[in-house]
Amino acid sequence: MRICFLDPVDWDYAIESVYQRPLGGTQSAMCYLAEELVKLGHEIFLINKTKYITTSLGVTCLPTSLISADLFDNLSLDVCIVLNDAGNAKILKRYLPSSTLLILWTGHNTNQPGVELLKNEAELYDYFVFLSQWQKNKFVEVFGLSESKLKVFAHCVSPTFLKIFSPDESIISTKLSPITLAYTSTPFRGLDILLEIFPEVYAKFPNCQLKVFSDLKVYQVDDSQDQAQYGSLYSRCCEIPGIEYIGSLPQPELAKHLKSVTALTYPNTFEETGCIAVMEAMASGCQVITTDMGALPETTANFAELIPVTEEWEVYKIQFAEAVINALRKTLDSELQENLNQKLSQQVQYIQKHHNWQIRAKEWETWLTSIIQQNQLKSWPPEAKLYYQRKQYDKALQIYENAIEEDPDNLENYWQAGILLVLLNREEEAQLIWSIALAKLSQEEVHTHISYLTSQLLIEAEHQYEDGNVDLAFAIRGYIKEFAPEQIANLIWIINVALENNFEIEYIKENLLVLQAQLNSNLNIEEFTQYSNRLENLLKLLTDKLFADEATICFLKSLVLFKDYLPDFSNILDNITRRLMYKDYLPHLAVDYGEIYLDTANRNYESLLLMSDIYRFSIKLEQAEECINEALSKCDTLSSRVLTLAKLRYIILCFGSRWEDVYRIDNEHLALLSELIKNNPQNIPQHEAFRLLVGSLVSWYLYDEPSAYLPLLSELANLCCSNIQNNAITRGFKLPAYNSNLNWRDTHSKKLKIGYVSSCFRTHSVGWLARWLISSHNHSEFEIFLYFVGANTHGNDPLQEWYKSLNVNIYTEGSWYYEIAEKIIQDEINILIDLDSGTFDGTCGVMALKPAPIQATWLGFDTFGLPTIDYFIADPYVLPNIAQEYYPNSIWRLPQTYLGIGGFEVNEVSLKRQVLGIESDAIIYMSAQTGLKRHPSTVRLQMEIIKKVPNSYFLIKGLSDEKTVKQLFESIATEIGISLEQLRFISGDPTSMVHRANLGIADVILDTFPYNGATTTLEALWMGIPLVTRVGQQFAARNSYTFLKNAGVEEGIAWSAEEYVEWGVRFGTDHELRRKVAEKLRRARYSAPLWDAKGFTKEVEAAYQAMWHHYVTGEMILPPGHRIG
Incomplete structure (x- = not known):
């Protein structure tokens, strides 16, 4: 639709002005509505006292001095909406085409000068829009308006007021310190009364304050005139104790103030027709105390304290003061605060639902579409109009075909006949009849008629889409694209709806290329801003539904040129980049999006920090280092x-x-x-x-x-x-308080609720290893809950899907750590187990909030002392006996092993000696670890082993910067004096199952130190390959030790650097030793604790029962073999 708002008042403002300075209620409402209608794909114009033709937030702003018949002919408006004042109808009707509807949208009361002329000019307006039923009824009573021409659309609050509170934030907690009252209306609507009342309130509550946000700036009155009229009132504000005079503010600034305001005190003396000031206070979680005048009962919707106005003003003042005092007493009563908070939350939600411009704009859109269509049908022959309304399109077409025969020069009949043919799916005939009509035109006339045809097609497309006929709407939009490919709004609509309805990707990409070409072809910045909001909506859809396609990435890159005119572009890229990196685990795509994000965010600190992570994870370490050094230069704390x-x-x-x-x-x-x-x-x-x-x-x-x-x-x-x-x-989270004075008999008879929280319920080492315990639990005694932190949203991770298929309780919805914690509290988890052990920030956040009475960490890593962790689950070997002396959390040692699994899946071998150029009788050592673990002192020991074992080779494999790791090994090898021919740097395998199969090429695995292998060690032992490990003091230096012990193998365990080399040489030179250890490992699969997942699960369950018994009774009864410390 093409919609014009006309404001006759003598004010110079643009759409974006509403975010920059105070504006009147109707003007503010129009700005927000116009902005939202632009987002919905409509062409919007504002005619007011601006001095220049400009574009503001996608709206074309024109000065009233341009008003003429030619202007309106060129604009081809569907609707012209006049704001407030009714006295311009005659001149507008003279200039506007007959096809343009004229609407009065007024916030005035019937007794205000701006609407007096309605007594004579009401019939000139096609429709009227009011702010409340109360106002509408008054206008019907005074001016005798026809109900069929009337519509009520209540005003809404600024979008800023819809974002004040996060979903779980406590409202009342923001209102108590200090107690604050506010007055936010104009000075002549009751401020003088409030100044008389406030001292009485202040006497009762000396810490209370009143903030006055009031002046005439909303009416564009200059300071000198404002002071002349109301300066004495403002001065009184400054003289009365407890009052702070601030004056009117732009709505974003006002919203910040109102978040901490306890109550709006508005002793109104004016019949409000809507009252945005009250809506803003309600959206800000303020209690509202005002009068019952005008539309205020309707606006406040039973949430406010309404004081009846009487002719005895002194009585009214006493009643108002009492209402304020009572409200503050209740606010400060701690026993009532929870109920008050609930009421205020409902109030905020009411405003968000019923006074939201996004919602209201769609209601305007639906209504305008319907009245435009009704207006369009007025020009139809009555019989054709009737058939069209009944959807008997073939009979309506017959009437137009007859009309064409009778009057072949009336081109409107051709346009309407063609539209009806499209509705009948006879598109070739539609194209033919339109081409016949176009052939009758001169080159100069074509543009005007095409413009008219596309406007009619657009109205029909919107009507069909509203009726749910998506395919028909698309067909009609396709003709708009054919006749007017430069209509960017139409192209955006096509792509948006195609994405929403899962059209074929190639179709979407084809239109995306057309849109990209139109945007890049001589489009200036002013023209671009018309489409910025619609483009941002499109970007959100593209990054949600077509994020993996190169066409989307190319389109985003093409928009970087316009980044300053797409306010949300950087946030959209930030969100998709983080999702791809931390939820979908697609680092290659995260790099593509992140590099665009760096440009749009002007390489700010946050973008550099994010990209350093993504580059590091993608083994683009030089780029990661560059980003983090740049971020370091921007640190300010x-x-x-x-x-x-x-x-x-x-x-x-x-x-x-x-x-x-x-x-x-x-x-x-x-x-x-x-x-x-x-x-x-x-x-x-x-x-x-x-x-x-x-x-x-x-x-x-x-x-x-x-x-x-x-x-x-x-x-x-x-x-x-x-x-x-x-x-x-x-953010409204309440730290739980636990009651350990429970009855053991009552709790013992119930299943224990065990929660596991992790970011690794996916293809990850922790995910592979934890599955045995989680799937082996005794469900008659334990109820299991899994809390996914950052779950993959696209279901393309097989291990994550495996976890979801388990017969346990699954929670994947929480985006914020406190949301997950809230869910854990709701589920009444008894014992919560952290599988990430400090390696993922979201899981740390959950554990820090202590959502379960007992919390333990297991498997993911060492513990580092989070005070909300009760136990670190270990075994007799993985920590030295003296560890409890310096470990902040209690160490719960299981009898044998801290991990028991059922083995690993193995694929076919793809790595052969012949391919590597290694003889069949040579000894192959292997180390498959990340570059993080390549400590040079251990690399040196490994080189010494290679040097001492004749005919030996060393295979080096693992995630790292290949060039620098190679330099490290080769420099030490050269220093020690071994041939570089004995080193082989091999790349990774496509899957972990292929990797395990290829481990079989090695005769001996050389472990790292001071950070051992964990999963890599387990894989080597499962494959029956001897391993040399050095045992240290820390958890990370004793993993391989405990795994060997629990596989029944002592060989290869070194307690010093010298022993490490000795074991490495012995394994390389003693074939029988290797065979003996390999056989031990093979047999261990069937009996060793390491591979006994069910036995391990029983020990863990025994530990859980003992932990709970201790929590409930205070008595620690350890299961056999378990110990603490």
């Missing part, structure tokens, strides 16, 4: 610098060879971290509190000194935990 240095350290570590740089950065990081912990800030931003925890887990790769670094990490965990909790509380 100590916490952000600590975080960014930690990320830089991790990236440099990933190179696998730059160990001097790693240790240098580590020293700098530790110094700043100590300073941060000493400062103990309690206002660390939420995202930083998470990342500080996860980003600091690097010491395990550098040192084997847990007694030195664990206390520091524990202090950091305490600091981050308190900040995470503070952030959650501000």
Whole structure:
């Protein structure tokens, strides 16, 4: 539709002005409505006292001085909507084409001067729009308007007011400190009364304050005139104790103030026809105390305290003051606050549902479409109109065909006949009849008639779409595209609806290319801004439904030129990049989108931080380092610098060879971290509190000194935990309080509810290893719950789908850590197990909120001292006996192993000796690890083994920067004096099952230190390959030790560097030793604790029962073989 708003008032403003300065209620409403109608794909114009022709938020703004018949002919309007004042109908009717509907949209009361002329000019308006039923009834009573021409659309609040509170945020908690009242209307509507009342309120509540947001700026009155009229009233505000005079503000600023306002006190003396001020206060969670005058009962919808107005003003003032005092007493009564918070939440939700411009714009759209269609039918022959309304299109067509025969020069008959033929699916005939009509025109006339035809086609397309006839709407839109390919709004509509209705991808891509070409062909910035909102909606759909296609990425790149005119472009790219990286685990696509995001975000700190992660994960380490160094230069707080240095350290570590740089950065990081912990800030931003925890887990790769670094990490965990909790509380989360005074008999007779929370219920080492325990539980005694943190949204991860298929309770919906915690609390989980062990920020957030009375961490990694963790589940070997001395959490040691699994799936071998050029009798050593674990001291030991074993080769495999890791190994090999021919750097395998099969090429696996293998060790042992490991003090340096012990193998366990080399040489030179160990490992599959998933599950369940018994009774009865410490 082509819609014009005409504002006769003498104000110069544009659509975006509503976000920049105060505007009158009707003007503000029109701005928001116009902006939303643009987003819905309509051509919108504003004619007012602007001085220049401009484009504002997609709306073309024109000065009233241009008003003429020629202007309106060129605009080809479907509707012209006049704001407020009714006295312009005669001149407009003279200029407007007969096909354009004239509508008066007024917020005036019947006694205001702007509508007096309706007594003589009401018939000139086709329709009237009012703000309330009360106002409509008054106009019917006074002016005798016909009900059929009337429509009520209540005003809505600024979009800013719909985003004040997050879904779970406590409203009442924002209103108590201090108690604050507000007046937000114009000064002549009751401010003088409020100033008389407030001292009485202040006497009762000395800490109360009144903020006055009032002046005449909304009417564009200059300060001198405002002061002349109401300066004395403003001065009184400044003189009365407890009152702060602020004046009117733009709505985004007002929204920030109203979030903390307890009540709107509006002793109104004016019959409101709608009252946006009250709606804004309601949306802001304010209690509303006002009068019952005018439409206020209708607007407040039973949420407000309405004081009846009487002729005795002194009585009214007393009643109003009493109502305010009573409201504040109830607010401060802690026993009533929960109910009050619930009422305010319902009030906010009511406004969000009933006074939302997105919703209201669609209601306007539906109504305008219907009246335009009715108007269009007026020009039809009555009989054809009747047939059309009955959808008897063939009979309507016959009438037009007869009309063409009688008057072949009346081209309108051809256009309507062609539309009817399209509706009858006779499209070739439609094209023929239109071509006949176009052939009658001169070149100069074609444009005007095509414009008319496309406007009629657009009305019909919208009508068919509203009726649910998507295919017909598309067919008609296709003709608009054919006749007017430059209509960008039409192209956007086609692609949007095609995406929503899952049309063929090739069709969508074809139209996307056409749109891209139109946008890039001599389109200037002013023209572009008309489409910015619609384009952003399209971008959201494309990144949701067609994100993996190169066409979408190319289209996004083409829009970077216009990034300053797409306000939400950067946020859209941020969201899709994070989703691809952290939920869908598609780093190659995350790189493509992230690089566009870097451009649109002007390489700000957050975008650089994100891209450093994505580049690192994609093994684009040089780009990752460049981004993180640039981010480091933009840090403005100590916490952000600590975080960014930690990320830089991790990236440099990933190179696998730059160990001097790693240790240098580590020293700098530790110094700043100590300073941060000493400062103990309690206002660390939420995202930083998470990342500080996860980003600091690097010491395990550098040192084997847990007694030195664990206390520091524990202090950091305490600091981050308190900040995470503070952030959650501000969002309405209530930290649970647990009652351990339970009856053991009552709880023992019920199933224990065990929750597992993780980001790794997917194709990930933790996901593969945890499945045995989770699928082996005894469901007669335990009810199992899985909480997915960052679940893949597209169902393309087979292991994630396997977990979802289990007969357990699954929760995948929570996007925020506190949402997941809320769900855990609702499920009344008894024991919550963290599988990520500090390696994923969202899971850390969940555990920090203590949503279960007992919390433990298991499997994912070491523990670092989060104070809300009760137990770290281990075994007799994976931690030394003295570990409890420096571990902040209680260590629960299972009798044999902290992990028992049922084995691994194995595929066919694809790696052969012949391909690698290795003789059949040569000894092959292998190390398959990430570059993070390639500590040079261990690499040196491995090279010494190769040197001492004749005819030996070393296969090096794993995620890392291949060039730098190769340099590390070759430089040490050269230094030690072994041939580089003995080293083979091999690439990864397509799947983990192929990787396991290819392990069989090795005679011996050489483990890493101080960070051992875990899954890689298990895979080697399952494949029956001897392994050499060095045992240290920390969890990460003892994984292979416990796995060997629990596989029944002592051979290969080294307690020093010398023993590591000795075992490596022995395995390489003693064939019988290798055979003996391989046989042990083969037999272990059938009896060893490591491979006994069911036995392991029973021990874990026994631990859970003992933990719960201790929690309920205070008595610790350990199962046989279990111990704590």
